[in-house]
Amino acid sequence: MMGKILEARKALEKIQSGQTLMVGGFGLVGAPLTLIDELTQLDVYNLTIISNNLGEAGKGLGILLRQGKIKKAIGSYFTSNREVGDAYNKGEIDIQLLPQGTFAESIRAGGAGLGGYYTRTGVDTELSKGKEIREINGVRYLFEPALTADVALIKAHKADKLGNLTYYKTGRNFNPIMATAAKYVIAEVDEIVDTGALSPEEIVTPHLFVNAIVLSKKILTKEGVVTR
Amino acid sequence: MSDEVLTAKELIAKRAASELKENHVVNLGIGIPTLVAKYVQSDSIFFHTENGLLGVKELSDESEYDPFRVNAGKLPVGEMLGASYFDSATSFAMIRGSHVDVAILGTLQVDEEGLIANWAVPGKNIMGVGGAMDLLVGAKKIIVTTFHTNKSGESKLVKKCTYPITSIRKVDMIITELAVFERKNEEWHLIEVMPNATFQQVMDHTEFSFKVDESLTQFDKGLLR
Numbered sequence: 270m271m272g273k274i275l276e277a278r279k280a281l282e283k284i285q286s287g288q289t290l291m292v293g294g295f296g297l298v299g300a301p302l303t304l305i306d307e308l309t310q311l312d313v314y315n316l317t318i319i320s321n322n323l324g325e326a327g328k329g330l331g332i333l334l335r336q337g338k339i340k341k342a343i344g345s346y347f348t349s350n351r352e353v354g355d356a357y358n359k360g361e362i363d364i365q366l367l368p369q370g371t372f373a374e375s376i377r378a379g380g381a382g383l384g385g386y387y388t389r390t391g392v393d394t395e396l397s398k399g400k401e402i403r404e405i406n407g408v409r410y411l412f413e414p415a416l417t418a419d420v421a422l423i424k425a426h427k428a429d430k431l432g433n434l435t436y437y438k439t440g441r442n443f444n445p446i447m448a449t450a451a452k453y454v455i456a457e458v459d460e461i462v463d464t465g466a467l468s469p470e471e472i473v474t475p476h477l478f479v480n481a482i483v484l485s486k487k488i489l490t491k492e493g494v495v496t497r
Numbered sequence: 498m499s500d501e502v503l504t505a506k507e508l509i510a511k512r513a514a515s516e517l518k519e520n521h522v523v524n525l526g527i528g529i530p531t532l533v534a535k536y537v538q539s540d541s542i543f544f545h546t547e548n549g550l551l552g553v554k555e556l557s558d559e560s561e562y563d564p565f566r567v568n569a570g571k572l573p574v575g576e577m578l579g580a581s582y583f584d585s586a587t588s589f590a591m592i593r594g595s596h597v598d599v600a601i602l603g604t605l606q607v608d609e610e611g612l613i614a615n616w617a618v619p620g621k622n623i624m625g626v627g628g629a630m631d632l633l634v635g636a637k638k639i640i641v642t643t644f645h646t647n648k649s650g651e652s653k654l655v656k657k658c659t660y661p662i663t664s665i666r667k668v669d670m671i672i673t674e675l676a677v678f679e680r681k682n683e684e685w686h687l688i689e690v691m692p693n694a695t696f697q698q699v700m701d702h703t704e705f706s707f708k709v710d711e712s713l714t715q716f717d718k719g720l721l722r
Contacts, residue, residue, distance in 0.1 A: 295548045295585075296571045298564070321585075348625030357622055366623060369547060370589030370631030377586040389634040390593060395617065395661045396626065438565040438582055439548050445584040473584075489564050 273432050273482045277307040280455045280481040284420050286313045287340075291376065291421040291447040292320040292330060296349065299440035301424040301457040302487035302494060305329050308422070309336065317341040319418055321372065321443060326352050337361065343416065345369040366396065371413050373446060379415035380449025387412055421451035424485075425474065428458040429465070432479030433472040441473070448478040455481040459488065505674035508691060509642045511536040512672050513601050516640060518542075522551070524592065524632060526602040527570040529642045533601055540577065545597055547628040549588050552580025569628065592628065593635040600636035602629065602668075604643050606658045609705035611667030611680050613641060614660035623661075633664030645673040645702045652704040654678075675699050678707060686710040 281304065284290065294300025305324075309332045316333070321344050324331035331350050333339050339356075341363040347353040356362045367375065368390045378386050387410035391397045401412040423444040426437035434456055436444060448454050456479050487496050503511060506529050514536035517523055524545045525531050534544055534555055544553035546568040553568060554575040561575045568574045591597055604615040616630070617623045633639065647653055654671065671678040676699045677689035685707035690696055 296567075298548070298567050298571070346625040346627045354622040354624050357624075364624070366626055368626050368630040369585070369628040370593055370635075373585035373589050374593075388593065390631045391664075392634075393665045394630065394663065395623065396630070436582070438563060438576075439546075439550055439567055440565045441582055441584050442549050443585050446586045491562060491564055 273479065274430065274461060275481045275483055277303055277457075277483045277486070278310075280304075280483050281307055281311060283453050283455075284308070284311065284313050287315045288313075288419040289317040289319065289417075291416075291418040291423075291443075291451050292318060293421070293423040293442065293444035293447050294329075295321055295439065295442040297329065297489050297494065299424050299436075299442045299444055300324075300329060301422045301455075301485075302329070302489065303485050304422040304455060304457050304483060305332075306487055309333055314338050315340040317343065319343045319376070319416055319447075321369065322346045322348075323350050323353050325350050334362070341365065343367065343372070345372045367413075368396065372416075373443060375413055375416040376443065376446045376450045378413075379417035380446060383415050385412055385414040416450065418447075418451040419453065421447040421454045423447050423454065423456050425456050425458045427460045427462055427467060428456055428479070428482045429462050429467050429476075430482075431464050432456065432476035432482055433464075433467055434458070434474035434476075434479065435467060435471050436473055445474050448474045453480045454478055455483060457483045457485050459485050505644065506532060507535075509644075509672050509674055512677065512689075512691070513640055513642050516670065517599060521598040522591075522596065524597050524600045524636060525568075526600070526629075526632075528603040530601040530603060531568070531570060531572070533642070543577075545588075545591065546574070547585070547588050547592065547631075549583050549585060550574070550576065550580060551583070551591075552577045554580075589628070589631050592631045595635055595637055597632075597636045599638045599640060600632040601640045601642055602632065604641050604653065605647075605660050606653050606655050607641050607643070607668060607671055608655050608658045609685065610657070611669075611683075611685070612658055612662045612665070613639075613668055614658040614662050616663050617661045619660060629663050633666045633668075638670070639666070639668040640670045640672060641668050642672050645675045645699075652702050654702075655704045656706075675702060679710070684708055687713060689714050
């Protein structure tokens with residue numbers, strides 16, 4: 270049962286140019302820092318990145334942006350990396366901005382096998398342009414299609430050898446839903462434990478969602494990001 | 498503590514805190530709203546942060562600091578007894594599904610109709626929206642905390658928003674360093690003039706029309722003549 274535990278580079282071999290990737294994290298918190306770092310070493314281009322933000326200028330996913338590997342970004346808050354706006358102005362990348370709750374629910378819907386859903390969020394704002402509006406019980410909703418990806422790079426706290434996952438504090442954020450919404454899911458974790466060491470009650474992501482487990486080498490600490 | 502002079506921001510935050518009641522679930526936006534928690538003593542008011550924590554508490558000391566525990570502004574926070582963590586879809590189900598009682602938000606503009614614009618500036622790239630639009634449609638009560646005017650001295654309490662609106666949902670209350678307005682019967686009512694402010698200042702710096710509430714406190718009636 271050791272089949273899912275891989276080195277980062279080996280796990281990322283699945284990724285090809287032109288694919289759509291989901292990347293977990295709210296800023297650096299809960300971001301798969303080791304996998305992102307390894308991704309910047311790969312020769313893949315024209316990626317569509319589904320992630321709440323695109324790191325910071327020259328940091329995290331911000332490195333991929335500088336490398337010109339991103340074709341399109343889908344997220345809710347790119348303000349934290351000013352280079353995203355510059356790249357957009359130069360026509361280098363396409364941006365799809367979604368309200369954060371819509372972003373999360375679209376991923377959840379994708380993972381749950383739904384085509385989309387109706388939400389009140391964003392009705393009659395700049396972000397509803399071109400979207401289908403439908404009145405349900407006298408309330409106006411807009412249609413949002415689900416999001417799915419070829420590969421998801423997520424960050425969990427502990428994995429057992431089957432790939433069951435637990436999370437740590439606000440590092441959970443988008444990770445459990447992204448684990449459900451991609452064809453191939455790579456979970457970077459702080460610790461790998463024997464199967465049975467996690468209580469069935471504490472497992473948030475059951476192993477059937479997880480294809481590969483990678484032990485974290487870059488970790489967020491009180492002193493910042495360190496390599497172990 | 499009581500002898501300390503509050504800054505304008507602290508004054509706004511303290512006034513907003515007085516709106517919160519026992520058992521309220523409250524979401525605080527970035528900026529002035531974040532300060533509100535400082536003025537809440539009750540342990541049965543529960544702060545929610547959209548990145549996945551119910552039961553946010555101020556950090557009491559350095560030893561509590563954990564880089565994996567942050568609020569929506571990415572600032573480190575603590576957790577109270579009975580706190581819980583959840584994923585982002587669950588967090589926004591709480592917001593959109595009207596399980597959050599009060600959202601306290603900052604704004605760029607708020608207008609006569611009660612609409613706010615707090616996420617984008619015309620002529621600039623729109624690069625972020627975060628959870629603002631979801632909070633507007635979902636929270637039971639929306640309190641706007643803001644300076645009365647912007648950096649150029651123009652009123653943020655405008656006739657009609659010229660910046661892109663956040664939602665078609667109208668907000669319920671505005672608290673600034675000069676005044677408190679409450680929305681009643683589709684109109685803004687001035688219900689308080691803040692300490693150290695005058696009615697004349699409120700008149701001079703408010704662009705939208707409002708009614709003067711009968712219950713208005715700290716109000717110099719002579720100025721009406």
